[in-house]
């Protein structure tokens with residue numbers, strides 16, 4: 608039985624582990640934390656990611672643990688509404704909110720059911736292209752395939768591809784979950800995501816993950832460090848977003864701060880080591896596609912026949928097929944982050960030319976490349 612060692616128990620590592628185990632691999636997954644903990648924030652999963660979850664048999668989890676949105680509203684910082692979208696009309700598919708943990712838990716259950724051996728508290732410190740994984744404490748494991756799913760700061764990538772520069776971008780974000788209070792949705796519809804944009808670059812997103820819990824994201828330029836300090840300064844955020852005091856008051860000392868990074872390695876595979884998820888294609892979160900893309904590369908890798916010929920041929924064919932779609936996603940997200948947001952305060956994903964991406968059918972490897980020429984790009988230089 609071929610053996611795979613997967614590093615990283617995030618969305619990418621879990622999806623790849625399920626697929627490989629289902630295809631007859633003996634799979635061990637290493638997560639450095641002492642549990643598969645996903646952090647306290649939320650994720651919108653678009654049709655491309657939802658199709659993958661369904662193909663993994665997790666349609667039930669979408670229904671029970673996800674929260675399907677029926678409206679996405681864009682407002683100015685004053686509260687004035689500029690746009691309202693129905694997800695299907697805007698993107699050609701569904702948008703379902705998850706608390707991260709509500710996504711990781713069913714994936715971990717499916718992995719265990721598929722026979723994946725999950726080792727928590729197991730930290731990789733390096734790898735060799737010949738198919739060797741080194742763990743903290745001196746353990747040395749040999750495998751037919753080493754999968755680096757250890758995120759944007761991947762140590763496996765560093766071992767096999769060298770020290771590559773991370774793309775640095777001009778924004779940072781504070782993310783957290785807050786409780787939903789009575790009156791947050793005056794018309795009773797709690798399936799509405801709302802974004803508030805200020806010309807200073809400050810932005811607040813409020814996206815319900817359930818009837819009880821809201822994902823809140825506060826974004827600002829790195830050149831606006833007061834806005835990104837932790838814990839947040841409520842007075843500062845309230846001054847910019849005067850209608851959002853009721854939510855800002857719930858932040859307190861919680862929240863997790865991240866700067867935006869991206870990575871474009873020269874290749875996604877090196878000998879018996881392959882990169883997926885953020886380790887391969889970390890991107891700015893402006894398009895909400897990082898985790899969706901991680902699932903796309905993880906699922907498509909796991910669905911590839913890696914055994915009937917030379918491994919490098921199979922990995923090259925896989926990368927050649929899926930990378931252009933993900934590369935497009937990275938570049939488009941970067942474009943938004945660097946400031947080319949529609950001056951009319953329109954939202955990124957409403958561009959019909961993005962539909963081939965947002966509803967890509969990865970389980971059947973059926974998708975078209977979005978046509979750059981058909982996009983509204985180049986967008987304006989507004990923040």
Ligand SMILES: Cc1cc2nc3c(=O)[nH]c(=O)nc-3n(C[C@H](O)[C@H](O)[C@H](O)COP(=O)(O)OP(=O)(O)OC[C@H]3O[C@@H](n4cnc5c(N)ncnc54)[C@H](O)[C@@H]3O)c2cc1C
Nearest residue numbers: 615617618619639730731757758884885892895897898899
């Ligand atoms: C501010 C911000 C907002 C975002 N918003 C969105 C969004 O709205 N929608 C979206 O789709 N994406 C979003 N993303 C991106 C998304 O979080 C990532 O693309 C996604 O989590 C990548 O999944 P992954 O499994 O590749 O990596 P990760 O989620 O980073 O998981 C990597 C795992 O590997 C483990 N690990 C790391 N190093 C080691 C090691 N040495 N040994 C063992 N284990 C290790 C980590 O503990 C972790 O569990 C956002 C990101 C940021 C920073």
